[in-house]
Amino acid sequence: EPEVTQTPSHQVTQMGQEVILRCVPISNHLYFYWYRQILGQKVEFLVSFYNNEISEKSEIFDDQFSVERPDGSNFTLKIRSTKLEDSAMYFCASRGVEGAADTQYFGPGTRLTVL
């Protein structure tokens, strides 16, 4: 069964450093998403991406965040200058175009720890 993959599984960084979280969505999917989950809290929407542009973003997704689909397979989330409060699990998701409620498939997540 096809699945969304994410690398690395765990990223440790110093405050102020840039990080890039990588995702490989399911190959024939066209809609891509990033979510984050702070430890013990709910999953929060960050951004959705379609046709090489952001379709929607939340208030969390400020100027420190950016997304990119650099090639036909990867979807990345960049945090330019990490803050302590960016520590969280970051989930990538993708979906196809079969219907309005076509399921979003989530990756296993990247745990980001900012020291």
Add this chain to the structure above:
Amino acid sequence: GESVGLHLPTLSVQEGDNSIINCAYSNSASDYFIWYKQESGKGPQFIIDIRSNMDKRQGQRVTVLLNKTVKHLSLQIAATQPGDSAVYFCAELLNSGGYQKVTFGTGTKLQVIP
């Protein structure tokens, strides 16, 4: 404002019993409501969804009930198994021009006692 929340943070059930996980929502404009299962160290996994114009939908061992009058959503798991132990999130899905936005609730931890 819109919000999706859960009544119970932890639910313990005996193996073989039925489980009922509840959720309250406040945004009536949602197109679908979804239940996700999240096991430790993994991403959310889709379980079942229900369109906003339905009141019941059944899957394999799971049933979702939607009561729009009181803005309440529930997930029923029949014959709960140890593998069902996880955190369950309800979520609402809004469609806009082909784009989706999923808003998650806070989650209920289901503990299955063998």
